[in-house]
Amino acid sequence: MIFPWTRPSLEQLLEMRAALPHALLIHGPEGVGKAQLAHHFAGALLCESPRSDGDACGSCAACGWFAQSNHPDFRLLAPEADEEGAEERTEARGKAKARASRDIRIQQVRALGDFLAVGAHRAGRKVVMIAPADALNVPAANALLKTLEEPPGDTVFLLVSGRADRLAPTIRSRCVALGLPMPAPAEALAWLAGREGVDPVQAQAALRAAGGAPLHAAALVEPPQAAAHRAVLQALAELPENPVIRAADTVATHPARMWMPLLQVWVTDLGRVLAGADPHRFPDRAERLARLAAGTTLTRVGGFANWLQRQQGLADHPLNPRLLCEDTLLRYQALFDSGGKARPR
């Protein structure tokens, strides 16, 4: 899928068709449509009668298979947990069993070997998309390296990453990089507010809470996520007066990778208020933030923000999600004088 703000990057990619590198790295912030862009470009590369601008025709047999996720010369490597139905399958296996992996594992890269060993089913090339490439664990990255060093035949690798700094330099150096920037706020807002059933005021608030990333904002304005987001934010905002245990009852029902970034932006806004600025992401909660600011210091909040930043790596696979949540919220509560216990509202 191509969004208005990814069109210039698509055009850039289509212009590269004439002298296509073996591996491309599409990188940029999360929530701007990198994977959608890579997927669209993969379709264009597999199309058997591309348009004059290099884009897919949308009507040939190859385009049809690709649209149905059925093209024999296309492979997508993604963490098992990102695959459709992963949640259900994991649930069916029972809670005692391991959760679906958030890594791309060596078995997946090895399976690619079989795919690459045979010639293309159709006359053209093969396309391998790896998203997110930073999910490749070390053995998987090492196994991939061999393939990237000697790419078999007419194969194109499209790597997608929101954390390109986490990629092994040996992988990065074998890719031609294309950065997908954060869209201009006005452009993102126009797209978001133009979506069905989205209220423009809500769109603005969501975009702010999502740090300007339109796809994250879109997820927030969709009813179930929007409700979850509100509930978590409310529980966070009621600390330190409310018991941590009670806040954790709400917060820990959501994955850490949802509530941790939310707490991060909340604390960033608290820091802004302490520094005398206006809240950036939560202007509608300015009064609450000002009251919280009166009970803490910039040093404490800055220290906590740094600590929280270091925990983000754990958010993908916490050993004990409930414990991580309680520990984090206790540390947050301790930022405030008297730990909130005797503080009047």
Ligand SMILES: [Zn+2]
């Ligand atoms: Zn086509």
